[in-house]
Amino acid sequence: MEVAERVLQWVTEAGATGDLMIAEGSSLSLKARDGELEEHKVSSSQVFGIRVIKDDKAGVAYSEAADTAALRLMVDQALVNASYARTDTNEQIPDTEITLATDDALLAPTDDVTVEEKIDAVLRLERELAARDKVTNVPYNGVSDVTAAQRIFSTAGLNAVSRVRACFSQAAALVEEGDKNVMEGWGQGARRFDELDIDHIVDTAHANCLALLYGEAIPSGHYDVIFDTQCQPTMFSTFSMMFSGKAAKDGINPMRDKIGEAIGDPRLDLFDSPLMDDGFGYALFDDEGSPTARTALIAGGNLETFIHNSATAAHFGVQTTGNGARSPRSTLEVQLHQLEIGAGDADDDAVTTGEYLELTDLTGTHSGANAVAGDFSFGASGFLCRDGERIQPVRNITVAGNFYEMLNKIELIGKTRRWDMNRHAFMPPIRFSDVAISG
Amino acid sequence: MLDTPIARSVIDHALSLGADFAELFIERNQVNSISTLSSEVQAVQSGIDFGIGVRIVYGTKVLYGYTNRTENDELCRIVTELSAKDLRDPETSSASFDFSVPGDIHLAERTLTKGSEVESKVEFLLKADRTARAASNMISQTRGGCLQREQSVEIFTSEGLHASDIRNYIRASLSAIASNGSEQATGGFNDGGLVGWEIQEAIDAEKTGGEAARQALVNLSAKACPSGRMPVVIGPGFGGVIFHEACGHLLETTSVAKKASVFHDKMGELIANPVVNAVDDGTMAKEWGSINIDDEGMPTQRTQLIKDGQLTSFLADRIGAEQTGYVRTGSGRRQSYKFAPASRMRNTFIEPGEAELDDMIASIDRGIYASHMGGGSVQPGTGEFNFAVTEGYYVEKGKVQYPVKAATLISTGPAVLKEISMVGRDFALACGMCGSVSGAVPTTVGQPSLKVDDILVGGNA
Numbered sequence: 001m002e003v004a005e006r007v008l009q010w011v012t013e014a015g016a017t018g019d020l021m022i023a024e025g026s027s028l029s030l031k032a033r034d035g036e037l038e039e040h041k042v043s044s045s046q047v048f049g050i051r052v053i054k055d056d057k058a059g060v061a062y063s064e065a066a067d068t069a070a071l072r073l074m075v076d077q078a079l080v081n082a083s084y085a086r087t088d089t090n091e092q093i094p095d096t097e098i099t100l101a102t103d104d105a106l107l108a109p110t111d112d113v114t115v116e117e118k119i120d121a122v123l124r125l126e127r128e129l130a131a132r133d134k135v136t137n138v139p140y141n142g143v144s145d146v147t148a149a150q151r152i153f154s155t156a157g158l159n160a161v162s163r164v165r166a167c168f169s170q171a172a173a174l175v176e177e178g179d180k181n182v183m184e185g186w187g188q189g190a191r192r193f194d195e196l197d198i199d200h201i202v203d204t205a206h207a208n209c210l211a212l213l214y215g216e217a218i219p220s221g222h223y224d225v226i227f228d229t230q231c232q233p234t235m236f237s238t239f240s241m242m243f244s245g246k247a248a249k250d251g252i253n254p255m256r257d258k259i260g261e262a263i264g265d266p267r268l269d270l271f272d273s274p275l276m277d278d279g280f281g282y283a284l285f286d287d288e289g290s291p292t293a294r295t296a297l298i299a300g301g302n303l304e305t306f307i308h309n310s311a312t313a314a315h316f317g318v319q320t321t322g323n324g325a326r327s328p329r330s331t332l333e334v335q336l337h338q339l340e341i342g343a344g345d346a347d348d349d350a351v352t353t354g355e356y357l358e359l360t361d362l363t364g365t366h367s368g369a370n371a372v373a374g375d376f377s378f379g380a381s382g383f384l385c386r387d388g389e390r391i392q393p394v395r396n397i398t399v400a401g402n403f404y405e406m407l408n409k410i411e412l413i414g415k416t417r418r419w420d421m422n423r424h425a426f427m428p429p430i431r432f433s434d435v436a437i438s439g
Numbered sequence: 440m441l442d443t444p445i446a447r448s449v450i451d452h453a454l455s456l457g458a459d460f461a462e463l464f465i466e467r468n469q470v471n472s473i474s475t476l477s478s479e480v481q482a483v484q485s486g487i488d489f490g491i492g493v494r495i496v497y498g499t500k501v502l503y504g505y506t507n508r509t510e511n512d513e514l515c516r517i518v519t520e521l522s523a524k525d526l527r528d529p530e531t532s533s534a535s536f537d538f539s540v541p542g543d544i545h546l547a548e549r550t551l552t553k554g555s556e557v558e559s560k561v562e563f564l565l566k567a568d569r570t571a572r573a574a575s576n577m578i579s580q581t582r583g584g585c586l587q588r589e590q591s592v593e594i595f596t597s598e599g600l601h602a603s604d605i606r607n608y609i610r611a612s613l614s615a616i617a618s619n620g621s622e623q624a625t626g627g628f629n630d631g632g633l634v635g636w637e638i639q640e641a642i643d644a645e646k647t648g649g650e651a652a653r654q655a656l657v658n659l660s661a662k663a664c665p666s667g668r669m670p671v672v673i674g675p676g677f678g679g680v681i682f683h684e685a686c687g688h689l690l691e692t693t694s695v696a697k698k699a700s701v702f703h704d705k706m707g708e709l710i711a712n713p714v715v716n717a718v719d720d721g722t723m724a725k726e727w728g729s730i731n732i733d734d735e736g737m738p739t740q741r742t743q744l745i746k747d748g749q750l751t752s753f754l755a756d757r758i759g760a761e762q763t764g765y766v767r768t769g770s771g772r773r774q775s776y777k778f779a780p781a782s783r784m785r786n787t788f789i790e791p792g793e794a795e796l797d798d799m800i801a802s803i804d805r806g807i808y809a810s811h812m813g814g815g816s817v818q819p820g821t822g823e824f825n826f827a828v829t830e831g832y833y834v835e836k837g838k839v840q841y842p843v844k845a846a847t848l849i850s851t852g853p854a855v856l857k858e859i860s861m862v863g864r865d866f867a868l869a870c871g872m873c874g875s876v877s878g879a880v881p882t883t884v885g886q887p888s889l890k891v892d893d894i895l896v897g898g899n900a
Contacts, residue, residue, distance in 0.1 A: 041503040062486035064507045081483035084557050139699030174820040183820035220667045251580045331482045364825035367814030368847045372625050375845035377897040379825035398847050398897020438666030438897040
């Protein structure tokens with residue numbers, strides 16, 4: 001608090017307003033190899049980030065050093081940076097004099113798991129997966145336990161603190177038989193280490209390997225496709241710029257002129273749902289201290305709104321949606337908290353009737369997508385299915401198309417919704433028609 | 440950046456707890472970035488990262504921790520915490536530090552320490568913006584960026600090594616959006632190097648803006664790409680990402696030591712078509728992926744990876760060399776003090792051959808000319824890779840027909856290396872960022888035009 005008051009005092013003395021973000025974290029990560037601990041990593045870190053606004057111009061700077069001289073230099077740099085920025089009357093420090101804090105019992109719970117027990121967990125993870133049928137190697141594995149805290153103070157009187165804990169475990173196995181090989185894996189996240197289920201990760205990673213070991217390409221053509229609970233959120237996240245008020249303000253969001261228009265199948269309802277507390281994107285307030293809320297982005301196939309921070313909201317003459325996002329190193333942006341798609345009206349059996357492709361793995365999603373145009377082409381693997389049964393594993397194919405056009409090629413939306421592995425998306429299965437597959 | 444007595448004390452403390460090896464990696468990273476949008480400065484950002492990474496090795500077990508603090512007590516506390524499960528009597532003693540200074544072959548002039556030169560960079564970016572917009576009234580938006588950073592590193596080890604280096608990176612870019620009212624397409628151009636802002640004398644704002652606009656307009660007119668297996672000619676420069684993904688990552692001891700690379704037992708064997716010669720070279724003056732020393736303090740070097748199709752070397756860091764028995768190649772790299780080093784690529788390329796681009800195109804009955812490539816990824820264990828075509832053309836009966844969009848190439852490393860049948864003369868390099876276990880590091884990819892006889896093209900036609 002004392003440091004924050006001193007830094008914000010310098011900002012005020014310079015005739016500016018501002019907010020200071022202090023991010024602190026500590027972590028433990030462990031990896032195993034051939035029955036021994038291969039890597040043991042611990043960390044503690046702290047970074048300060050200041051945003052100043054002077055004469056309607058914003059500037060940011062950060063420092064990992066906490067001494068007075070470094071923090072003073074950081075403020076001076078931010079003021080200099082602001083002097084070069086374009087005038088933007090919409091970006092102001094929100095007039096929010098409030099103290100906010102997250103619930104540590106919910107978001108950063110403690111447990112009694114010792115470091116020795118965590119080491120035992122990663123050794124068991126590697127040992128048991130390596131002992132499974134046809135597994136020749138478990139080159140990628142690990143457990144981690146990260147606790148992060150973020151404090152935001154503003155010249156208007158905001159004092160917000162949030163803490164989160166994230167534990168994760170994952171493993172990928174190389175399975176070989178004859179001239180066939182495959183590497184697949186699985187992972188799990190939890191807020192308490194003792195909630196990680198090592199047996200489940202071993203079982204699922206092994207099953208994923210065996211299921212795809214004999215996968216082959218299928219003939220090129222257009223297929224009905226269901227993306228699994230991991231891949232479907234990946235598709236929506238890859239093109240999430242379509243919901244960004246910041247990208248709309250910047251003139252790069254292809255949906256920037258389509259508010260109120262039909263952009264998808266009339267059965268499609270999509271929300272940003274930060275208040276579902278069993279998701280890992282749960283948030284009561286954003287990085288400006290604005291309260292969050294469930295926001296309908298697509299309702300009945302119509303684009304309802306973009307996600308906004310205070311600056312983009314002011315630009316468009318609307319209210320912030322509580323999606324302001326900033327790190328100590330970044331300018332003010334927007335980001336989704338948790339994607340939710342409304343339950344459809346199709347039974348599971350109906351969604352999986354007839355022949356379709358279930359895609360369980362997508363590669364190249366960081367490079368093979370163009371969010372401005374909506375075009376994508378990804379490597380893929382999965383299963384050719386008929387009436388809900390996997391009849392052939394499929395590998396070495398690509399899936400390509402235009403995501404924005406795909407939103408109008410929805411055949412069915414299922415009733416049963418599930419969280420993805422990272423618990424950031426809660427969706428039912430969607431069956432898309434006429435998707436281009438190359439094999 | 441760290442007092443020598445403190446470095447000595449921390450390393451001695453680690454060895455007193457029985458460690459075989461101890462290392463301190465001290466880093467100060469100064470950053471300045473400028474972004475433009477809609478012909479205006481959007482933001483100027485700056486900052487300083489500072490921290491110390493502590494690596495302790497017991498046998499083949501690596502213990503790693505980091506902190507932002509420089510006090511002896513804090514660093515010794517990290518060592519004690521890391522070593523708690525491995526305590527044993529001391530097995531070795533530390534050597535005296537050797538303070539000899541290696542030469543700097545990447546001397547920079549206009550560095551961040553001397554000034555961030557915001558006005559000059561803004562002038563460059565806005566000139567590129569004007570050039571792009573002047574190319575066509577269909578250019579609806581541009582976004583420019585100039586990132587400069589100055590990374591100072593200092594390394595102490597229990598073997599007596601003391602090394603330091605200053606790395607000045609700069610990269611400028613412009614992306615453009617072309618729109619015809621109903622569709623949008625993108626294009627971009629960037630260049631960079633291990634130099635200061637004097638790079639503006641070598642890179643051209645008009646070329647930057649013109650290339651971004653040209654590519655956006657080409658892509659706006661592109662048709663859906665045919666799909667299926669076919670021959671592909673991959674253009675020079677960033678086309679080298681195919682070798683980076685298909686082979687380079689599989690030659691890092693990071694995956695070789697774990698036998699997680701399909702090439703782990705292929706040393707000396709013919710793994711590529713004999714027309715293929717490939718190199719990873721950290722010594723190229725002022726290239727984006729170059730270094731004077733690696734992040735373990737070893738002078739970098741030029742490493743011949745493949746000679747006439749035969750595998751001749753892996754890329755080995757300290758731990759990788761111990762685990763595999765192959766010699767270190769000055770390839771230990773990390774994004775920052777927050778990462779333990781791992782074997783990584785530097786400037787990686789396929790050497791020029793004798794073929795002509797026109798002959799490659801003429802040899803295709805039905806295929807693709809991928810003149811510009813995007814990024815990609817690889818799964819080392821199986822060698823399966825993918826990468827994106829950012830500008831491509833359909834080729835039929837030896838002639839380029841029309842531009843295509845949304846194409847991805849997928850294959851496996853072993854397969855594609857044997858399918859390279861023609862290697863051109865038009866060699867070029869291009870800079871990128873490579874992500875792996877030790878974070879994102881600057882790497883250069885490169886190649887001349889080359890022809891792959893058979894690869895799966897993922898299109899939407």
